[in-house]
Amino acid sequence: MSQPIRIGAGVLTPAQVVAVARDGALIEIADEARGRIAETRSVIDGLAADPNPHYGVSTGFGALATTFIAPERRRQLQASLIRSHAAGTGAEVETEVVRALQLLRLQTLASGRTGVRPVVAETYAAMLNAGITPIVREYGSLGCSGDLAPLAHIALAAMGEGDVRVGDALIPASDALADAGIEPLVLEEKEGLALINGTDGMLGMLLLALHDLETLITTADVAAAMSVESQLGTDAVFAADLMALRPQDGQTVSASHIRAFLAGSPMVASHRGPEDGRVQDAYSLRCAPQVHGAARDTMTHAAMIASRELASVIDNPVVTVDGRIESNGNFHGAPVAAVLDFLAISVADVASVSERRTDRALDPARSHGLPPFLAHEVGVDSGLMIAQYAAAGIVSELKRLAVPASVDSIPSSAMQEDHVSMGWAAARKLRRAIDGLARVLAIEVITAARALDLRAPLEAGPATGAVRDLVRTVAAGPGPDRFLSPEMEAVTELVRSGAVARTALSSIIAKENS
Secondary structure (H helix, E strand, O other), rough: OOOOEEEOOHHHHHHHHHHHHHOOOOOOOOOHHHHHHHHHHHHHHHHHHHOOOOOOOOOOOOOOOOOOOOOHHHHHHHHHHHHHOOEEEEOOHHHHHHHHHHHHHHHHHOOOOOOOOOHHHHHHHHHHHHEEEEOEEEEEEEEEEHHHHHHHHHHHHHHHOEEEEOOOEEEEHHHHHOOOOOOOOOOOOHHHHHHOOOHHHHHHHHHHHHHHHHHHHHHHHHHHHHHHHHHOOOOHHHOOOHHHHOOOOOHHHHHHHHHHHHOOOHHHOOOOOOOOOOOOOOHHHHHHHHHHHOOOOHHHHHHHHHHHHHHOOOOOEOOOOOOOOOOOOOOOOHHHHHHHHHHHHHHHHHHHHHHHHHHHHHHOOOOOOOOOOHOOOEEEEEOHHHHHHHHHHHHHHHHHOOOOOEEEEEOOOOEOOOOHHHHHHHHHHHHHHHHHHHHHHHHHHHHHHHHHOOOOOOOOOOHHHHHHHHHOOOOOOOOOOOOOHHHHHHHHHHHHHHHHHHHHHHHHHHHOOO
């Protein structure tokens, strides 16, 4: 069994966040983090005893920041803050998102800059390890001051209120905590604010998205290679020296992938030379590295922003290293929201060019000898006609989802929070876009695999042939029309799980080692 991930010993890596959020990896709070938390809490205790008001410690919040709260009412103040802010509505948010949200808030608590007691951090860690997932709702966050409503739902469950999921079971939080031997939190001064002021939801979804896109953009390279090959396109345009004339990093990577996936292909070799009368392939084939590469470069930029945010301590007010308690605007989600929107644009673009390659394979005027719609008996069978409709419908939605959320702002909190990031909304639509991209790529892979089969006796290359064989484990080859939806779902799972990308890459490695 692997060692628990230590929280507070250093900055969490993206892989660690994914491991806890998606795979249920165990965590523990580092001893040095416990010491920092306790030390900073003593500062808050001192301010709580001060007759002068201090925001978040002895005052109300937001537009009520000038209202002094007597000591005997402060526990009620903290509980009221969480209950009122746990105002999400809509469908339940996915478990992996909630776990990422809670983990990233715990990392900030472990920084020792928020002023909570050690028991608060320990409770969050215990809930994660026990698999207790608070119910967080789809709508409620404006991305400023951070993801208030989603984080409040987490805190509410830690107080033993509201509902949670343990596995598939929906149960009261109080019962789940009792079953796990966890005492419900009774929040003290400053702790309510510390639990809800953060960009943790949008950051968690950004990290999960980047993890998934690493697989999907490589899969797009695989699908493009299969389409180029099966549509009798040329691999000459992907040459390294041509790519060097435009040294865009992402383009270089995608072109090298496509070259490698096409290497050794008898099908490509069959029409190489002056006897091939075509001058140029269509953009969707020829420019695949440029489009996919732009997405890769967008991911690189987004990963840089994510790494900075992972290293950040976000709370308001925050306790500085020298013991001051200071208000600030670090909770504003603008940096994260912008790259979430940027990624949604790239996702739509990659899906769009994939759908165009699929459409070319189905059109006898452009496919260079393939039957219409790759049908078995033209006129009786429809082949993959409606699979392309599905791809087109998804791409149309992805274009709508590419409209930025971060350019919108609706003032809130009596104009105290008069400019917001909408980063949570940007993250939610990116998740839907990534699901759509996986489905569009799956449809291209299904189409290209059938087209490769229909080119017999010409043979596919080692990498593309291996992917075609993988597809055949869940989807039959050419033949009379049949129920396509289950095959599309099965191949989508091969794409989403990384099996398509791994199969192609493994074939390259095997060839290099032979």
